[in-house]
Amino acid sequence: MIEQISIDTVASYTGGAAVLTQLRPINFIFGANGSGKTTISRVIAKPETYARSTVNWAGGTPLECLVYNRDFVEENFTARMRGIFTLGHDNAETLQRIDDLKKEIDEIQKTIRDRRHILEGADGTGGKRKEHSDLTATFQEACWKSKTQYEDRFKEAFRGVLNSRANFADRMFGEFESNTASLKPLNELEARASTIFAEAKVRLDRLSVLEASDVIALEADPILEKRVVGKEDVSISDMIKRLGNSDWVKQGLGFFRQNDDHCPFCQQATDDKFRRHLEDYFDESYQRDVDAISRLAAAYSEHSNSISRQLDHAMAAQVEYLDRILLEQKAEVLRTKMALNIQHIARKKTEPSSKVELETVRQIVDEINAILSDANGKVDEHNTLIDNIVAERAILIAEIWRCIVEEAKITLEGYKTARHAVSSAIQGLTRGIEAKEQEKRDKSTALRELERQVTSVQPTVNAINTLLDSFGFRNFKLATSGEGDQLYTVIRGDGSEARETLSEGEKTFIVFLYFYYLISGSVSESGITNNRIVVIDDPVSSLDSDVLFIVSSLIRKLFTKVLDQSSTLKQIFVLTHNIYFHKEVTFDPKKQWQTKITFWVVRKKEDYSVIEGHAQNPIQTSYEMLWQEVRNENRSILTIQNTLRRILENYFTILGNMDKDDIVNEFAGQEQQICNSLFSWVNDGSHSAHEDLYLACDAATVDRFLQVFKKIFEVSGHSAHYDMMIAPRH
Incomplete structure (x- = not known):
């Protein structure tokens, strides 16, 4: 429930x-x-x-919930109401089996409820689950005390579980179950922790040495030593050779072509022969050498930039073992040499006939790489040390936990035993409930099948119609209709449908009777015994x-x-x-x-809206209190009239079929006036003052009010109620 x-x-x-x-x-x-x-x-x-x-x-x-309210009335008072199936009485053996199955299902449900009560308590927050929860909370608190006690000394060993009682307790129990480290004295562990946990270092990355072989190879390129000049068997080659102005002539050739074969200096016209001699002098061989110089210049510039980037990366590395000052000095020398070489190559490009010798960078590159290699050696030593510290830290941490769990061994063993017991109980109860739930489902399926064999909608029609007839409702009744006669309709004596012509009271009454019999039945062939x-x-x-x-x-x-x-x-x-x-x-x-x-x-x-609970019937008490004042011989003369009026209002208004004027007409003279006064509130439903509502009161007047009050119940046929309420209470 x-x-x-x-x-x-x-x-x-x-x-x-x-x-x-x-x-x-x-x-x-x-x-x-x-x-x-x-x-x-x-x-x-x-x-x-x-x-x-x-x-x-x-x-x-x-x-299953069956609810009668205005929603039920609206949903079910239709032209065709669903038939209510009830158990028949023809097959005694089947009915007995249904009854037996129902009892078995109820017993199973009781067993489930009892086991769930043990498992979860009356409100779902107790029982074995609460016991398990409380046990865990107590254990976590005990473990947390160990954390608080040793945190200052062994904080590194507790990393990852410092901020959670549950996680710390789980770690502690796990160490208790699996830790096989050696048991060391506490003072030894503290001494080792002060050094191994002193500084949390990390591994370092090695530095990359400079890769400068491409630049060094370009420094030895033969084109730098070669005098690149034109063809010597051309008629003008002797003059160019004598004057040594091949580069000057090459530059002037461009201006000569732009000036329509006029000399760019004397402005004199030249013939085709002169033009041909110039072009023959600077032949394909000359152009190949010039192109080779251009390629060398581009390659040297590109490789120089690469070396500069390598130097920048080395300088930016966070390696404490690097001699940065010396590296910066050497890097500056290297950059200067490469910059001068780029200038030399540019001059060679402009004056191909000149010889150029580059500053070699091999030695300075070797010196820089020696600095980087020295730093890498120290990095390797550092990393080896770090690797050893990691291993030492792991050993120390295991030994710290071993020491802590050994100190709490009694608590841990007690928790392990208690947890096993309560966990086993929870598992057993859970499996038992699941098994009973399945048994309940199997028996419920069998019960529904048996119910379908012996159910019918006709007994409900007969019962409701008998009840209507016995209470004097003879102008309408219930009848089966629809396919298979499994629906109900309300009809008149002549068989015509009565649904639209029923009064509100008749409609309410028949729907209530429908609901009343639904309580013991079902709108389907099964579920009747739910x-x-x-x-x-x-x-x-x-x-x-x-x-x-x-x-x-x-x-x-x-x-x-x-x-x-x-x-x-x-x-x-x-x-x-x-x-x-x-x-x-x-x-x-x-x-x-x-x-x-x-x-x-x-x-x-x-x-x-608010809801208030009461130990006793509050409505009965309120009505009873009014009668208690009437019964009281020391009643108040000033309030007795209102008390009598409230009783009549509560009682006769509820009855609903009382004609106030008929009752008033049963009285005469002053009694009629008193009666009319008492009924004024009942008549118009207002507690405002009226002229005929007030009569001057004294002890004699009160007696007359009480006499009329009693007589009202007598003339209306409700003297039994008066006698019951006026009787002394014990």
Whole structure:
């Protein structure tokens, strides 16, 4: 059954969660119209649609919910209502098997609930799981004390688990299970930790030596030593050779061509022969040498830039063993030499006939590489040391943990034993619940199959029609219709459909009867024996007093079923705004429900709904208090008139079929005036002052009021109620 309901941020429940807790098999909820009762029934019917509201079930096992409210009336009072299947009585053997299976399923469910209670506790937060959680928390706290005790000395050994109790405890237990390091004295571990953990160094990358072979090779290129001149067997070659102006002539040749074969200096025209001699002098061989000089210049410049980049990379390396000052000096020398060589090559390119000798960089490159190699040797030594420290650190850390777990050995062994016991219990309970769940599913499948063999919708029609007839509703009845006669319709005596012509009260009554029989049946051929809870919300809103008594009587029969352990009805909620209906339905003359009931009042506080629990029936107490004042011989003369009026208002307004004028006409003279005064509020529903409402009061007047008050119950046929309420209470 449901143990607790929390309603939050739904409809008028906007002032924080409203909670109904410690619910029992029978639960009464009273509240005025618009106070939020129907919302409660809707949350119970479909809790999954309300994100911030919850319904907590005993043992975490939801049951089938049948909810009667205005939603049910609207959904089910249609031209064709679904037939209600109930068990027949022809096959006694099958019925007995159904009954046996139902008991077996209930017993299995009880076993599941009991095991889940052991596993998770009554509210899902206890049991063995809570025991396991508490055990873990206690163990983590004990381990954390070890961390606090040794953190200053062995912080490096705890790296990675310093900020989490759970992680530290897991590491500690893991070391307890697997650590095989030697057990060293604490003072020795502290001494080694002070040196090995003193400075956390890292491995260094080696430096790359300069790669300058390409530059060195270019320095020896023969083209640099070669005098590149024109062809010697041309007529003008002697003059050029004598003057040594081959480069000058080569440069002038370009201007000669631009000047249309006129000498760029004397401006005299030349003939084709002179032009041909010039071009023959600078032949293909000459051009190949010139191109070779250009290629050398480009290559030398490119390789020089590469060496400069290598130098920059070496200078930027974070290596403490590098002689940066010496390296910078040597690098400057190298860069200077390469810059001079680039100039020499440029001159050779401009004056191909000249000889050029480059500054060799071999020696300075060797000197720089010696500096880099010396640093690399020290880097290798550093890395070897670091590798050894890593190994030493690993050994030290293992020995530190070994020492710590040895000190906490008793705690660790105790935790291991307790954890194994509770974990085994959890695993056993979990497997047992799973096995019982499967057994329950298998038996439920067999039960549904048996139910389909012996179910029918006709008995419900017969039962409802018998009830309607016995209560005097003879102008309409229920009949089967539709394919296979598995639907219901409401018809008149002549067979015509009566749905559209029923009064609001008749409609409400027949839908309630439909719901009432649905409690013991199902709209399908199976599921009839499912355990279920029932919610009934304001079933008498449109009913007269006679039907009110009928509905109250039927609902009280459900209470008897709820209290029967073998019944499928496990819990019931009754919600109403009708004071008299509430009084009737909560009437328990034999006091057999006392320990099985809860009482609640839902009301609007400002603009939101609140729910209040009461140890006893609060509505009955309020009405009883009015009668207590009437019974009191020391009653107040000033307030007795209002007390009598409130009793009549509460009682006769609820009945609904009372004609106030008829009762007033039963009196004459001053009694009639008193009677009319007492009924004024009932008549117009207002508590404002009226001229005929006030009569000067003294002791004699009060007696006359009390006499008329009693006579009102007598002439209206309700003297039994007066006698019951006026009788002394013990």
